[in-house]
Amino acid sequence: MGWAHCAGGNKDFAPLGLAVNMRTVKYGFLAVLGGVCSFLSAPPICLWPLLFPAVACFAAVTFFGSVRLAFASAFLWGLVYFGLLFDWVTVSSGSVLARIVLSVAEALFVAVLGVLWNGLARFFPSARKTFAQTLFLSVFCAVLWVGIEEIRSRFPFGGMPWGLAAFSLNDSPLLRLAPYGSVHLVGFTAVAAAVLGFWAVVHIFAGKRFLAVGSGLLAAALVLLPSAFPRHFSGRGLSPIRVGIVQGNVPTKEELAQGVGREITVSENHVRRALSLIRSEKVDLLLLPESASDLDFRTDPQAGALFRGLAKKANVPVLLGTQHYIKNLRTNDYVLLTPEGKIGDTYSKQHPVPFGEYLPFRSLITRIVPRAREISLDMIPGRGPAVVKVNLRGKMLKIAVPICFEVAYTSVVAQAMQDAGFLVVPTNNASFGNTGEADQQFAMTRFRAAEHGVSAVQVSTSGISGAVDPQGRVLYRSALFTADSAAVKVYPAKGHTFATRTYFSRLIAVAAANVCAAACSLSGFAAGKIRARRPRR
CATH class of the missing domain: 3.60.110.10 (Carbon-nitrogen hydrolase)
Structure with a gap:
């Protein structure tokens, strides 16, 4: 498959069916920039404030384009992020291919998230105009981000929870939220703040100062106010x-x-x-x-x-x-x-870690990655x-x-x-x-x-x-x-923190919230089709 000319002098990349024009190039640039910023926010670099522009870039490439463009841009964002994060896979496996395969697998989850965010943007079409829709869109996006992180932490082969947003925030005020809601609350708050910050910028360029100030102040409050939370210590008074x-x-x-x-x-x-x-x-x-x-x-x-x-x-x-x-x-x-x-x-x-401590599809994997034969005995749980x-x-x-x-x-x-x-x-x-x-x-x-x-x-x-x-x-x-x-x-x-005590009930809450958010996203696609069919006056 190659590049083919299409109407207007644009070109289509056949596997994705995307017209390669200036908009596509801009989306690609923002996706790469977002993935790089996300990597820089994580260990070992630990520039945690860069997580917010990373999420903002993700919002920029998923909110306004087509579903295909949202999928491709989100996939590229994830591929860059995980491709950089998983440098250790190449060393441990002795194969660049293993790093690519794992990065692609994780990036597919991010691509699904991009599609869901695209649907949410369609469900809240007035987010550019009203503070209420801006707020609800930000909250629902954060819910779905946490939900996708939870899913990829469990599937396939038991999941891969490496690179969760919360693990980049140890030196931020948001760590104070960990005793109350673990990775779910910390990740949710960070993403909601980042999306609100993104909309603050959008509102500024649209000349909507009131919306810009409201979104920006709320984003800043979400990030900074947790620093006022008391430090939690379960062992006070016990002998060391x-x-x-x-x-x-x-x-x-x-x-x-x-x-x-x-x-x-x-x-x-x-x-x-x-x-x-x-x-x-x-x-x-x-x-x-x-x-x-x-x-x-x-x-x-x-x-x-x-x-x-x-x-x-x-x-x-x-x-x-x-x-x-x-x-x-x-x-x-x-x-x-x-x-x-x-x-x-x-x-x-x-x-046990799949492909590290035991080999699924052993005969196939050892042909692709000969070094995998070093795992001569599979580990059982x-x-x-x-x-x-x-x-x-x-x-x-x-x-x-x-x-x-x-x-x-x-x-x-x-x-x-x-x-x-x-x-x-x-x-x-x-x-x-x-x-x-x-x-x-x-x-x-x-x-x-x-x-x-x-x-x-x-x-x-x-x-x-x-x-x-x-x-x-x-x-x-x-x-x-x-x-x-x-x-x-x-x-x-x-004693225990609230996060320790409520782990199982929190999973139910996360699942329920994600069902609602995903339903809104799918409804957004349906509503968009209905609006497109209406005759223009």
Whole structure:
């Protein structure tokens, strides 16, 4: 298929049927600009104010054109955003194609959102003229944005909640809304403010000063007023515990001693760093990362001797990640090792990552991406909630331990936090290199701490490890690919935030609101056809 001349000297791109004229070029430019701004607002760049022009660009390319143009422009917006955000996919998979496929899949959700916004603009045709329609359009657009984020967080293969708007806003006043409505309320408020800001600009160019001032002031209020909300802290008055965070680092192939396996070297690195920490700091609990022992230390004699020896020397409970092998399958476990060297409570990851920890369509994928053959054993899911129980000072403490990517899933963390005192995110980021993945994951840990009003610790093999207070402020943060450790105070929580308590009912509310908004959008298309059929007077 190629370019073909059409009436008026324009050209059609056959796959989309879009006339390529100056308007199309402008929409393409705005879509690319919006996608770039959205990427820059997210970790690792973290220029959070750019999220608002990113959404405004999305509104500009979806409100005023045809349905096809809205779909194509929104798809391009999403493709640019996710294509930049998913730099780590290329490194971990060894394939640019994997990055493209994942970016396209996520961009299709954004394209559907663009069509729905186009329908809403048709349903509220007087948004240019009345403040009420401007407001309702902004609210409904924000509802659908949150709804699409929720859907893509669940489908397909369990979803991919990477790149939610809320995760870009840790340093903004909107983070204060997290304890009241999690990613849903934070994302909704940001998008509503951005759309109102967009209409303020439209009203200025239309000469409607009153509408411009009203829309602009409301947008500013939505962004700034949350800073007046009180900081939430569930653990006030409870005795702190001192936890040791151990990042042993992962050696490169060149750094490995001849004839020594990478798995046991990683374990030795973590044990060595942990012993160094306990010689200089007194801790109540030692935290080691996911895959601190890729060899199952419960059955492997060499790994078992290392970690049981560590627990006995430290004389405190140790939490660490390992694998459990079952014939041709495996589970990803986070295990309690008591000071006596005995196995305590265990959590098995309930949400393995497709194409990373198990391979759907294995025969097809391994032909397209040969490196995928490295996933020789598929990981099977364990059961929730993601909680381990630890006996500290004679008291039983429940700790939420979503493993690695599970911190991105609101449902996994919310279920775990129903009973847990604080949050620990064990992770292994070694296969992602110096990309933005580790920063993006740490941003999620920060957000979850603020959402649930608890202290949070992320502990990684190679970075980023860190500690966060219940307001999402960073207390400690390690660098990538270094051996590091720290002892930090953690305040176990007593009670829960509104967001923690209302997770399931909030999902119902989000679903109901989206049904209404989607119905309005579809009605907008029908109303537009009716208006088009009316004879002009």
